[in-house]
Amino acid sequence: MPFSPEDQFRADGNNNVPPPQGYWRFAWRSGNGANSLLFEQRAVVVNLGLFGALLLASVIYLSLGSVKVAPTAVLQALFGNADIMASFVVQELRLPRLAAAASTGAAFALAGILMQTLARNRLATPGIIGIDNGATAFAVASIVGLGVSIAPPAMALAGATTAAVLTFGLAAGNGTQGYRFIVAGIGVGAVFGAITQLMLARVAIDTANAAYPWTVGSLSARPSGALQLLMLGLVLGLATAMALARSLTLLRFKDATASGLGVNVKRRRLEVLLLSVALTGLAVAVAGPVGMVGLIGPEIARSLASSRSVPVLAATLAGALVMVLADLAGRTLLAPIEIPVGIVTAVVGGPWLLWILMRPQRSFT
Amino acid sequence: MTVPRFATPNVRRATPRTLMLLLLTALVAVSLVSLLIGAGSVGPGRALALLSGAQDSEARFIVWELRAPRTLIGIVVGMALGVAGALLQAVARNPLAEPGLLGVSAGAAFAVALALVLGASAATLRISVAQLGALVGCVCVLSVARFRGVGNDPVRLVLAGAAFSGLLASLTSLILLYDQRAADEIRFWVIGSLAGRRLDDLLAVLPSMLVASVMVALIARPLAALALGERVASGLGHHPNLIRWLVIACVALLVGAATAIAGPIAFVGLVVPFVARAFAGPDIRRTLWFCLPIGPLIVLAADIISRVVVAPSELPLGVLTALCGAPVLIAVVRARRLPML
Numbered sequence: 235m236p237f238s239p240e241d242q243f244r245a246d247g248n249n250n251v252p253p254p255q256g257y258w259r260f261a262w263r264s265g266n267g268a269n270s271l272l273f274e275q276r277a278v279v280v281n282l283g284l285f286g287a288l289l290l291a292s293v294i295y296l297s298l299g300s301v302k303v304a305p306t307a308v309l310q311a312l313f314g315n316a317d318i319m320a321s322f323v324v325q326e327l328r329l330p331r332l333a334a335a336a337s338t339g340a341a342f343a344l345a346g347i348l349m350q351t352l353a354r355n356r357l358a359t360p361g362i363i364g365i366d367n368g369a370t371a372f373a374v375a376s377i378v379g380l381g382v383s384i385a386p387p388a389m390a391l392a393g394a395t396t397a398a399v400l401t402f403g404l405a406a407g408n409g410t411q412g413y414r415f416i417v418a419g420i421g422v423g424a425v426f427g428a429i430t431q432l433m434l435a436r437v438a439i440d441t442a443n444a445a446y447p448w449t450v451g452s453l454s455a456r457p458s459g460a461l462q463l464l465m466l467g468l469v470l471g472l473a474t475a476m477a478l479a480r481s482l483t484l485l486r487f488k489d490a491t492a493s494g495l496g497v498n499v500k501r502r503r504l505e506v507l508l509l510s511v512a513l514t515g516l517a518v519a520v521a522g523p524v525g526m527v528g529l530i531g532p533e534i535a536r537s538l539a540s541s542r543s544v545p546v547l548a549a550t551l552a553g554a555l556v557m558v559l560a561d562l563a564g565r566t567l568l569a570p571i572e573i574p575v576g577i578v579t580a581v582v583g584g585p586w587l588l589w590i591l592m593r594p595q596r597s598f599t
Numbered sequence: 600m601t602v603p604r605f606a607t608p609n610v611r612r613a614t615p616r617t618l619m620l621l622l623l624t625a626l627v628a629v630s631l632v633s634l635l636i637g638a639g640s641v642g643p644g645r646a647l648a649l650l651s652g653a654q655d656s657e658a659r660f661i662v663w664e665l666r667a668p669r670t671l672i673g674i675v676v677g678m679a680l681g682v683a684g685a686l687l688q689a690v691a692r693n694p695l696a697e698p699g700l701l702g703v704s705a706g707a708a709f710a711v712a713l714a715l716v717l718g719a720s721a722a723t724l725r726i727s728v729a730q731l732g733a734l735v736g737c738v739c740v741l742s743v744a745r746f747r748g749v750g751n752d753p754v755r756l757v758l759a760g761a762a763f764s765g766l767l768a769s770l771t772s773l774i775l776l777y778d779q780r781a782a783d784e785i786r787f788w789v790i791g792s793l794a795g796r797r798l799d800d801l802l803a804v805l806p807s808m809l810v811a812s813v814m815v816a817l818i819a820r821p822l823a824a825l826a827l828g829e830r831v832a833s834g835l836g837h838h839p840n841l842i843r844w845l846v847i848a849c850v851a852l853l854v855g856a857a858t859a860i861a862g863p864i865a866f867v868g869l870v871v872p873f874v875a876r877a878f879a880g881p882d883i884r885r886t887l888w889f890c891l892p893i894g895p896l897i898v899l900a901a902d903i904i905s906r907v908v909v910a911p912s913e914l915p916l917g918v919l920t921a922l923c924g925a926p927v928l929i930a931v932v933r934a935r936r937l938p939m940l
Contacts, residue, residue: 358760404929413755414932417695420761421929423782424865428921431790435914487643569641569778577769593761 256540277545280538284551287351288336291558295335296328298566307333334453334520335561335575341468341517342524342551343531344475344546348510350532351482351504353393353545355415357590359532360394360514363419367426368397369518370449374430377445377457378437386457387464387519394515397422400508449463451524451576453561460510467516471509473547478506524576526583527553527560533586615885616647618878622892626674629899633670634662637906652768673902674895675856676793677867679808681894682887683853684817685875689822689883690846691741692874693756694931698733698753698854701760705767706736707858711788712774724805730855737847737854739763757928788920791862791917793902803854811852818845819884826883864898864917866924871897873927897923 253259253272253321261270303311303320310316311324346359360366372393373386401419430449434442477481481502484492491497514528530543531553538552539545557575560582564573633645634650641661649658660706672771680698687696687703698704710732716840727728743759829839874897875889898916901923 265695299714358734402780413758417757418755418794421925421932424921424925424928428918428925430924431918432909432914435912435918436909498932568777573773573776577773580769581767584762584769587744588759588766591762593756 255441256385259345274540274542277543277548280535280545280548281551283556284535284538284548286461288555288558291335292332293564294560295332295562296324297324297555298562299328300569302472306402310579316503316558330456330461331453332390332558333465335557337461337465338521338524339527339557340550340554341464341513341568342527342557343535344468344471344550345510345513346528346553347532347535347544347546347549348373348475348482348506348513351485351527352506352510353415353491354486356532357413357416357529357587358399358419358487359508359525359528360398361523361528362416362423363397363401364423364426364533365394365397365401365419365511365514366518366523366525367430369394369515370523371426371430371433372396373446373519374433374449377448378419378433378441385459387460387516390519391512392513393426395517398511399424402507434588448522451522451579452574454574456520460516464516464520467512472547472550473511474505474509478502479543482506482546486492486544515536518528522574522576524557524579526576526579527557529580530586532584532589606918606926607877615879615889619892620887620890622896626892626896626899629896629903630670630674631797633673633899633903635667636903637661637666639643668801669793669796669902670899671798672796672801672860673899675804675808676864677871677894677896677898678891679811679853679857679877679894680864680867680898681871681890683850683857685872685883685890686735686815686822686846686853687850690843690871691756691828692826693758694876695869695928696760697869698737698850699863699868700764700798700928701736701740702764702767703733703740703850703854704865705741705764705771706860706865707733707855708736708863709767709774710773711859712771716778718740718844726856726859727809729859730807732853733853733855733858736763736767737851741843741847769794778867788862790915791864791920792905792913792915793861793898794913796860800860804860807852807856808891811849811856814849814852815887818842818849819887821884822846826881846885866920866928867894867898870920870924870927873931 256275258273258275260268263269263270293308294410296312297303297305299324301319303324307316307320308324311321312329314321316324336420342361346361349358349363350356350362352358358398369390370393373390376389399447401415401422404418404422405415434445434449437445469571481492481497484495484497484498485502485506487495489499515523532549534552534556535545537550539548556579561575564575564578567573637646641658645655645658646662646666649655649662649926678690681700684696685701687698687701688694690696707729710728714725714728740756740760740763743756743763764819821842822835824832824835825839825842826884832842854868871894872886873891875886875893878893879885880891898920901919902916905916908914910935
């Protein structure tokens with residue numbers, strides 16, 4: 235159905251004109267005139283579905299483990315009237331870890347979809363182009379206490395920024411589309427990975443062993459304070475990304491098209507890049523490099539949502555869901571041995587990445 | 600940024616022999632340095648005194664029992680990885696095809712970890728298992744390369760290889776987490792290092808190295824013909840598919856053997872042929888000759904640095920090769936025109 239701004243004007247004040255196909259419109263009057271909001275039906279359904287799945291997965295996450303708590307008991311424990319054992323296990327042990335899993339997954343996936351849109355390259359997730367490794371190297375430097383004693387989140391942010399500057403600087407002139415950019419990023423990541431190894435080799439063996447699970451991506455060793463910072467950053471970042479959603483949609487086109495439609499391309503790019511790098515750094519400070527989530531989350535969101543816009547919220551929810559499920563699998567599959575969540579996501583994400591590469595090429599983003 | 604150009608020898612025609620002599624001299628010098636320098640208490644002075652005839656039992660043990668085998672192993676590993684890299688790049692027609700990057704070493708490491716979990720323990724078994732794993736990894740990656748034109752884009756092949764080796768590395772660490780005994784047995788092997796390897800390990804891989812060198816000698820000429828294109832090669836009486844399979848077998852033998860001794864070491868197979876081509880030009884036969892001194896040179900130099908930088912402890916060799924190799928990778932990718940082989 236044809237739809238133009240004039241239609242929306244005429245729709246002011248009365249609901250007689252139907253919204254464009256596939257959309258719901260909410261119109262209301264306020265003091266200074268008529269307002270309306272359009273919601274894409276498919277996006278609403280997808281987001282609600284993902285949110286429901288995330289809630290369900292969370293309840294299962296809280297109930298399974300070395301001590302099993304029945305799902306009904308989980309709900310009771312959450313709202314404060316269960317026996318002391320169940321509420322201790324649920325509230326003190328599993329809930330913080332669930333929060334860490336969901337928020338790191340959400341942050342990685344949000345950073346991933348932002349970076350992909352920015353680079354117009356669906357393989358350009360922070361994990362693949364070396365930003366995770368940069369953040370890890372710097373954070374390990376602060377954990378093993380080399381010289382500076384700045385908190386891991388700040389160091390991870392600095393590392394993510396350094397790696398991003400390097401990768402984008404090396405790509406300057408060649409553009410970010412295509413595979414060369416990605417391989418330059420892999421090179422940057424390899425350098426930072428080697429630096430991490432170097433630092434781990436320099437310190438005492440027990441310090442290195444303590445830092446090891448974290449360098450492959452794990453939720454069992456969370457530096458204190460990092461999670462609160464991440465949650466704050468995630469809320470702010472998600473709000474900013476939602477506010478930018480309209481220009482993100484336009485950034486998928488050529489620069490000329492986007493600026494013709496009123497986007498200040500350079501400035502918006504920089505904002506999106508900063509947002510993505512900051513989210514990656516904060517998330518790495520909590521869980522280490524679990525970069526594959528940044529690839530899987532957006533892929534799931536894109537396959538569910540329509541291609542009318544960039545599915546920012548759906549990618550975030552899908553990332554949280556993937557991370558919660560991956561950590562659940564890591565905790566329970568080989569119990570009592572705990573598989574670091576980074577290994578679970580790599581085992582799932584590796585074949586997925588290969589499949590993307592071997593599929594006949596279509597347009598990116 | 601200046602990148603050495605491929606396929607256009609800046610070197611004058613008459614110089615390869617001189618260059619080769621220079622490289623061999625450098626190799627002898629580096630081997631000597633490798634005997635003299637170490638992380639422990641025996642410094643260059645004591646070692647030199649020992650070499651000129653002094654009686655010093657501690658120095659004798661350290662130099663002849665620890666450093667000499669290590670140097671020999673470094674030489675063999677460097678040769679094997681360099682030649683394997685050059686072969687793989689020639690057959691994939693891709694300057695970025697490197698056994699470590701494409702997951703061949705990761706395949707070998709995974710196979711060894713799997714064999715250990717399934718109950719194998721003998722050190723001799725490790726070599727054939729590693730070679731089998733390298734073979735499977737090689738075949739997997741090259742079939743991906745021929746699949747839907749992934750191999751037409753050199754850089755895309757690297758990405759597929761990175762995904763593949765990342766997957767194998769995660770599976771390996773999964774196995775190590777699962778089985779503590781296996782983890783203890785190969786923890787120091789899986790990061791790639793020359794430290795603490797015995798001469799027996801070297802003797803065990805020597806037969807397969809010899810087989811591989813005979814094979815390389817036989818396929819060098821057909822491979823040079825294949826560089827002119829499949830049709831030209833068939834027209835000259837060679838069988839392209841047979842050559843490819845022989846090369847794959849060769850690479851698997853070499854990388855499997857090198858990985859079995861030293862663990863997975865990435866980027867050597869990228870850097871060595873890169874330098875060798877800059878010296879030798881486009882001819883694969885000459886490149887292979889140049890790989891023979893350059894590979895050991897780079898591995899030994901990296902090994903010496905790895906003993907010195909964090910003394911008294913040691914750095915895994917793989918870390919250093921990654922630090923040197925990744926900039927080369929970036930330089931190749933950044934070149935205005937991607938060099939095609």
